[in-house]
Amino acid sequence: LWDLCHSVGVVPTDLGAADVDLAVGCTYKYLNGGPGSPAFLYVNADRTDLQNPVRGWYGSDDPMGFGFDAGPAAGASRFLTGTPPILSTVLVEPGVDLILEAGIDRLRAKSVALTERFVALVDLHLAPLGFGVQSPRDPARRGSHVSLRHDAAQAVSQALVNEARVITDSRPPDLIRFGFAPLYIGFADVDEAVRRTAEVVESGGIDRWRGVQSVVP
Structure with a gap:
């Protein structure tokens, strides 16, 4: 598990080449998302065995069914929880665009x-x-x-x-x-x-x- 809070947006990091299982980070620092912007999670595509111990309704295989017996969603989506903060999430995009433009x-x-x-x-x-x-x-x-x-x-x-x-x-x-x-x-x-x-x-x-x-x- 890598913590990217102080590196994403300022330090080149190749998670695939490093064969990282999981990584977490924030968007309010160098990605310029601002106060209240969401965190993010990276999950290696090969780690299909990993499960979310606190599964939200977005992380189930039937999010609109609201059933207690629903299974986990496929892929990294199983780590989603509830409804994301829409406005804060949208504001991350221009910050990331600036990072990509600058290099x-x-x-x-x-x-x-x-x-x-x-x-x-x-x-x-x-x-x-x-x-x-x-x-x-x-x-x-x-x-x-x-x-x-x-x-x-x-x-x-x-x-x-x-x-x-x-x-x-x-x-x-x-x-x-x-x-x-x-x-x-x-x-x-x-x-x-x-x-x-x-x-x-x-x-x-x-x-x-x-x-x-x-x-x-």
Whole structure:
């Protein structure tokens, strides 16, 4: 079972060549589906033995019969549950179209360039302020986000979101995540994010937001 949430749309992945049985992912990150967009499931066509333990009416072989003794649908359809969110699902399509138009290899190249620049600027400008790079420094071992360590990660993240309009999130106890969607994030955005992070910390933002619950508006 592969988790594709942080790779689909930014990292070339050939599930068939890797002979993956199952993969799950989301569409609201790099596929640009937005809030409420659906998750997805990949099922290897050869794994006809796999069953869904929580079968919905769409996943049965007689979805309109509503019978308790209905069997599973053929193929990957057996993993469907209830009615999908139609509007949210429709909005995924233009996001995927943009990915296909840009090309996954070009997006990956830009993603690596963006994160490499960010890591270099963190070392130069933010390391003296108590930040450290937690993500692998080898770009081949990371996706399109970079996690930083800081003792006051939650306060820094809240200060960035609420004062500097830099949308990050924090993970206890000491991580801040910066994501770089290569379709619409540019190198000037990377520079500005680092500049604003330094500015927030140097201006006392940690003290202003220490203890505030982490919420991204």
